[in-house]
Amino acid sequence: MKIRLLLLLVWPLSLNAQILFPGDANNDGRADHLDVLATGLSFGQEGPFREPPFLGVDWSPKLFEPWLGALPATGINFGFSDADGNGMVNEKDMAAIKMNYDSTQTGAQPPPKPYAPPDTFLTTALPRLVFRFEQDTATVRDTLRLHIFYEHPPGLPPHLSPLGVAFTLQFDEMLVKDSLTQIIFEPGANDLLFAAGATGFADARVVPPGRVEFGAAGKAMPGLAFSRPLGVVQFIVEDVIVRADTFWTKFKIEIAKPLMINMQEEVMTFGIAVDDVVLFQELSNTAAPDPPFSVRMYPSPVGDVLHVEFPDAVPGQIRIFNSASKMVLQREISDEKLLHLPANYWLPGWYWVCISARNGQTVSRAVLKL
Ligand SMILES: [Ca+2]
Ligand SMILES: [Ca+2]
Known part of the structure; x- marks a missing residue:
């Protein structure tokens, strides 16, 4: 009822106004991975920003003045990609897709319909x-x-x-x-x-x-x-x-x-x-065998420090290799249950963390550094 009242108040000023739901850039009724395509096509476009109270990226109908341009084949107005309503389409509009992911709507204007661009591009060079x-x-x-x-x-x-x-x-x-x-x-x-x-x-x-x-x-x-x-x-x-x-x-x-x-x-x-x-899976009457010892690594992806946690101390050695198999860190472990390993000098990519206990048991994990 509140929404309808607001529309009545604003409608006379905006006869051509359309209604979007933030994140549903292709107006197919759902905020999802497909909306990245419409946002990509609309990227860098500018148009009228939304007036209060239709700012914000919450999943509710947002009245907006149509922009001058539209997606080249489906004709969906560029304004649908301006999720945050600031009058331009840029990276910040992606936040609404994340936030409203999997939300659905039937209240847009024009009404949502399945995203179906034409099947017209023919090439023999197949990606x-x-x-x-x-x-x-x-x-x-x-x-x-x-x-x-x-x-x-x-x-x-x-x-x-x-x-x-x-x-x-x-x-x-x-x-x-x-x-x-x-x-x-x-x-x-x-x-x-x-x-x-x-x-x-x-x-x-x-x-x-x-x-x-x-x-x-x-x-x-x-x-x-x-x-x-x-x-x-x-x-x-x-x-x-x-x-x-x-x-x-x-x-x-x-x-x-x-x-x-x-x-x-x-x-x-x-x-x-x-x-x-x-x-x-090994055949056994019992559940799968436990790894030789338990270890937890975080955060993932790794930031400036990799934390390695052992519920039970594992005296031994820890070694870390980059994806070119070059060792980037080696140190002995005694009775520590929590290691803070510097990772600020790591280049982005995958790293293998190998922990060998003195009794010969080993556990290896891969971690990603961004
Ligand atoms: Ca969509
Ligand atoms: Ca925007």
């Missing part, structure tokens, strides 16, 4: 998305990392290259601790906008389990004009992954609803290559 696990096999409680790469085809000139891409990964949520699934956008890819959702991922609210949604787009320029990594999805393997009569299973990733568009907002065809990974 490809490649999904590759770091390892071929894994066992219970391991961390699995799925790298997402964009492969640029020869013969596709930069100006005809994709603006961006969005897709959904589907997998058997029984095989992973899905509330711990993490999405790491490619560090240093500052020319791209990213949005993602997963069931326990901080950016999302209630995305169903067994699903990761991911979108990346250039800022008013083709974001995929050369081969490049786009990010990593990190899964933690469940404690129990197989039936009693077997000891391995495959963790398969299906790619659903892939959408790649160019600067004209035309759909581009592209290839997809996906790895799967074999999960092993």
Whole structure:
């Protein structure tokens, strides 16, 4: 009732006004990974800022004056991408996608409709998305990392290259601790906008389990004009992954609803290559064996200091290697239960932390430095 009253008050002044929900940049009724594409196309555009009381990025109808421009094929007004209402489309508008992720609406004006850019761009030079696990096999409680790469085809000139891409990964949520699934956008890819959702991922609210949604787009320029990594999805393997009569299973990733568009907002065809990974579990009457000792590392990704915590002291040695296998740190551990290791001099990338106890037991973990 309050909203209707406000509309009545303002409507006579803005006969052409439209209504948006912050974060639903493509006005398809949901704030999600797809909205990164509309925001990418609208990036840098300017128009009338929203008047009070329609400022802010909370998920409520926001009356706005239509901007002069619109997305080239679907005609969605650029103003829909100005989530925060300050009269320009920039990185700050991405915060509303994060905050309102998975929220839905039917109250926009014009009314929301499914995002369906035309399927008109034909090329024989097919781009490809490649999904590759770091390892071929894994066992219970391991961390699995799925790298997402964009492969640029020869013969596709930069100006005809994709603006961006969005897709959904589907997998058997029984095989992973899905509330711990993490999405790491490619560090240093500052020319791209990213949005993602997963069931326990901080950016999302209630995305169903067994699903990761991911979108990346250039800022008013083709974001995929050369081969490049786009990010990593990190899964933690469940404690129990197989039936009693077997000891391995495959963790398969299906790619659903892939959408790649160019600067004209035309759909581009592209290839997809996906790895799967074999999960092993030792046959035993009891639960899976515990690792030799327990260790916790945080934060993730690593900041200036890596904290390594042992519930029980593990006299031994800790060594840390970078992705080129060069040792960046080595020190002895005595009775400490908490180590604070300097990481401010680490370059961005993956590091392997190897802890060897004096009795010969070892635990290795990978950590990411941004
Ligand atoms: Ca949307
Ligand atoms: Ca804005």
